[in-house]
Amino acid sequence: MKDRVSITMLEDGIADVRMIRTDKMNALDAAMWAALVEAIETLKATPGLRVVVLSGEGRAFCAGLDLSSLQAERDPGASSAGGTLADRTNGISNNAQYAAWGWRELPVPVIAAVHGVAFGAGSQIMAAADIRYVHPDTRIAIMEMKWGLVPDVAGMALWRTQVADDVLREMIYTNRQFNGHEAKAMGFATHVSDDPLTAALELARIIANKNPHAVRGAKRLCNMLADATDAEILQAESDEQVKVIRTPNQIEAVMSEMEKRKPVFAE
Secondary structure (H helix, E strand, O other): OOOOEEEEEOHHHEEEEEEOOHHHOOOEOHHHHHHHHHHHHHHHOOOOOOEEEEEEOOOOOEOOEOHHHHHHOOOOOOOOOOOOOOOOOEOOEOHHHHHHHHHHHOOOOEEEEEOOEEEOHHHHHHHOOOEEEEOOOOEEEOHHHHHOOOOOOOHHHHHOOOOOHHHHHHHHHHOOOEOHHHHHHHOOOOEEOOOHHHHHHHHHHHHHOOOHHHHHHHHHHHHHOOOOOHHHHHHHHHHHHHHHOOOHHHHHHHHHHHOOOOOOOOO
16 A cells, blocks of 8 residues: 555544555556555544545546556456456445445545546545545546446445436536536535645544544434435434433533533544
8 A cells, every 4th residue: 555545644533545656646556446445444443533534646636547457457446356346345346446435434524635637436536525625727527438438436326416417427428527616516526625635634623523423423324315215314313313412422522612622532
């Protein structure tokens, strides 16, 4: 992972995660797919984790599939253990899908800071974040159709709660590039910022100082919205509230607000 993805733990349980294949604009080769999966698994096992900020070093967030991988491998992004794209090697996903979907499976919020380009798989990794800050000049495209492919890095499961159906179809069918302002208008981005990484880290610090158990419960609820029934969501709301109400962390949230001080939460 060390030459593809870096993880730096900041104060308050914030993980600053960066794609660092700068010479290739963080394009995805076999090593990058593996590094993203490894990073996700590392973060899942990190004690005290509260928020993740995901970005790309250098000129881009992620330029998508490294085309040399497309030429060299029948199934780019498939598991190095020998699986194919059809195999479910990581829970409900294959290896390539997990490089995006895994961020959604992390128990804590993920904030993406996007600049330069987010093409193809890069646009789908971006979509996996809970919240997405995008520079206005970022070029984004669901690029797969350009190469005679379909989007298959979990984007379809992620975009359905973010982008209107007809808009999504047009962007897929045409692989048209769009900028940060257009991305926000269409739902691909949450905020437009001239400094996405700084904005993302500022938001991460706010979230990191909320009851971590309530934040994780809220993410579990949000993750249900795409396909759970009303009854399932209503029950889950109650179940999650029972887990946190009147606990020491919930009481600390109240007391710190009343006393106007930084909260001290138990993990």
